[in-house]
Structure formats: C-alpha cells, structure tokens
Amino acid sequence: MMAGILWLLLAVMGGLAVLPLFASGYIISFTIQIFMWIALAGSWNLISGFTGYVSFGHVAFFGVGAYTGALLVTQAGWHWLPASLAGCVPAAALALLIGYPCLRLKGPYFAIAMLGLNEVVRALVSYFESFTGGGSGISLPPILSIAPVYYAMGGAAVAVTLLTYRIITSRFGLRLLSIREDEIAAETMGINTSLMKLYAFLLSALFPGIVGGLYAWYSSYIEPLGVFPLLTTITMIIMCLFGGKGTVLGPVLGAVLLSVFQELVWARFLFVHQAIFGALIVAVVLLMPRGIMGVLQERYRLPRTV
C-alpha cells in the first residue's frame, strides 16, 4: 500500500516535471496556482493542523514575503529567485515577534489575535507609501517565461510536503500533536509546549514568505488588498481541513481537489459558483470532520505518516 502510494507520487511528480514542455499556458499557470495552494495549505497545517492553534492571519506572512520579494527586485535589483527566497526572513521575524506573545492565547483568542495581525500589517504597508507604494502598489518587470516560476513554485510545494513528512515522523511532530490533544497533559509530561509551538509557528511562516515572493514576481503587480486578503487564509484553512489536518498528503489533496473543483464550477456556473463552493465546504465539515485523509486512514487503517 505504502509502496503503491510512493510510486503513484513519483509518477505524478515525473509528469509534472515535464509538463511545461508541452502544456498550454493556461494549464501551466493553473498548475502554478495549485502548487501555491499546496505550499500555503501545507504551511498552515504545520501550526494549526498539528498543534490546533488556528491561525486566521497566515496570509500576513504571504503578504510580507510578496512585498519583500517585490522591493528587492525593484529597488535593490535582485534576481527574482533569491528575492523570493529572502521573503522567508521577514516572515520568520514576524512569526517570532507575534508568536512569542500570541501563542500564549488559547482557542478563539489566538485566532482573533492573528486576524488582527493581518489587518495591522496590511494597514502598515498601505501607510508607508514612500516605501511600499501604498495603495497604488508595486509594479514588477513583466516575466518572459513562466516555466522557471513553475519549477520554483513546484519546489516550494514539494519542500513543504517533505518538511511535513519529516516532522510527522519525528518526536517533534508527536509533541506538536500532543499539544493539540491536551496541552496541559503535554506540559506536565515534560514537554516545553511554548517552545514547541513557537518552532512550529516559525516553520509554518517560512514558506508562505517564499511563496509570496514568487507570487509577486509571477503576477508582476502587487497591492495591499491583493496580497493580504482574508480569503487567502480561509482558503488555506478549508483546503487543509478538506484534505485532512495533521496529515502529510491532506493539504496536497485538499489543494488539488478544491482548485480543480473551483475551476470547473467557476467556468460553468459563473454566478452561483461561490454558493456551490460554500455548500461543499459545509457538507465536508459535517460529513467528514477529519477530512479525506482522516476517512481513508480510518477505512484502510493507514498510518498517520501518509
């Protein structure tokens, strides 16, 4: 079973690696979007799926990364790839700064604090107009070929998934799960829960920062409302829950299935697609609260590490 899954994954990866050679521009950009969602939903999973601390402001790391990448390209003349990678630095700094006080908050209080964080960061970006361009945003040079972005975004998706696998098969991963299960018991058993949460939060902020930088380069133009939308956080959450929180392949499945679903429905039912999407989410939460992977794991007795 495990070997089968592994082979399937390798085959899919092989297919994706050669996709830009023959696929249309539409397919490639759609796949880039899926990669982006895999990386974002997978990152959200690292803090919220594992420890149960629901972050409603994760797009803040994405936005900070996008602005870092855009500024490094336009102001400092960096190449887009290192500029995007550098996006993880301010994202990590922000995670440390915010995580240290806020991870002490429990349940809905943490969620709301994170929601506030995103609004604050967006307001700051809009306010410092001379530096960030304010509401009129930043324009980047147009990209000539999207294949490099495709591979970079794909790399981010793979890296997040491998990182998740590495964590879930480690004691660190078990410790994060024990925080979700019963934080007081975990603490009493000698687990430094504050530190573990901070590590998880830090790791969960890195890739949204990088992906944000790639997004800025790929879309050639960013503005505060475009890179700090609450909807992006909500989409990450839904994808992760749909696929299965606290699992390796859950965010991947959630990102792929929901992106494809949304694309198909959007094309056919232009006006009601959001209603259909919403109904699907309600159905999923009611019928399989542990997501697709949760159902599969229960039915086929799969280990958690899938």
Next chain:
Amino acid sequence: MPEGHILEVREVTKRFGGVTAVNHCSLAVQPGKIYGLIGPNGSGKTTLFNCITGLDRRDEGEIRFKDERIDGLKPHQVACRGIGRTFQIIRVFPELTALENLLVVSRKGGLAGNCQRAMELLEFVKLDRLQNEYAGNLSYGQQKLLEFIRVLMTDPELILLDEPAAGVNPTLLNDLLGAIRKLRVQGKTVLIVEHDMKVVMGLCEMVFVLDYGEKIAEGPPEVIQANERVMEAYFGR
C-alpha cells in the same frame, strides 16, 4: 540521598479568590516509600498536586525537590527534574495511538530507540496488542493504565498518582496495585491521592490527611484510621 527528604512542602498556601484551597500545608517525603494523601472532597489534595507540579503557582511557602526549589518553575521544568504525575480525570492523548502516547513523552534517544521500552511498558499492563489503536478508542480502565505507564516512560523519581484506582475494575485494580508496589522495589517514591481507604491502607506506609487545605494528621495507616480528627473530617461528628 538515603536519609534526606526527596520532596519537602513547607508552609504552602494557595488561594483561589476567597477560597483557601491549601492552607499552610507542610509535608516531607522520604525516597523509596509509598505515601498516601487523603481527605474529604475539596480538602485541597489535587490543588497541592498542582502546586508541586507547577500547574498552579503557590501563593506562599516553598516546595523543594531533592534540595532544589521547584515552586515557580514551569510544569515541564518540574517534570524534567524527575516528577511525574497522573490526573484525576484521564488525560491521555486521544488521537495518538497507545504506542505514540508513550513515545511522545520520551526525552532522549531516537523514536526507534524508545520503542522497545514503550513496548515493554505496554506488555506490562497487557496493552501491547492495542499498540496501534487510538488511545481515545480504549476503554476507561485501559486509558487509566495507559496514563499510568506514560508516567513511567519518563522514568521519574517521584510519582504523583491522582486517584489511580477510581473507575478501574477489580481485576485491573489488582494489576495496578501490583505495579505500584513494584515501583517501590525499583526505588521510586510514590505519593497517591486516593478515596478508596482499602487501597490506601493496603498500599501506603505513611498517610497525610488534609481537611480544608490543612494537614490534620500524618502517620502510618493504622494510626490514621484510629485518629479521631480524621474520623471527624470524614464522617462528621
């Protein structure tokens, strides 16, 4: 430390608003013995446990473990110094498997290296066949046993058990009592909160009695049983 005290609670007071849950309570525990902590409901037993393990911060007094002050430390720091505890209400990790419940609390070595020890403990309480079952799917008694061996997994010197016998059927109870006696043989120190007097009398060498947060008696079980103040606290005048 053969002669000294492994745990010393000195004049500890803990208040919650207007309620004094623990009131100038002192007790000393020697290594290698099994102690009981009894008292009517609301007498402050669990609060005292919480103060020792750092879950509640004492308002006054000091707590020493192996001559080091531990009041003011965080729960995980207390735990890492060698104090383990179980809870009155079961607190296993329901969506981790029985085996993972043990591995997660291990501190040194790789996960694979700790597997053997974990499996030995599961065998010890006859849960080895359920190693890959989610802890939440186990029966009440099995969860109680799992929580008990989870403490042993961290190999603490002092073990605080909060009502280990409550809700455990007689057969399991005998296994559990046997396991606790075995700990004594291994040189562990055990402090048990328990309501079942038969358990306390059969297991403990020394008993502390709390009433309204104050220690009203201490001594060997047979002496405690005859103590007038204790009878009064339990059964009324």
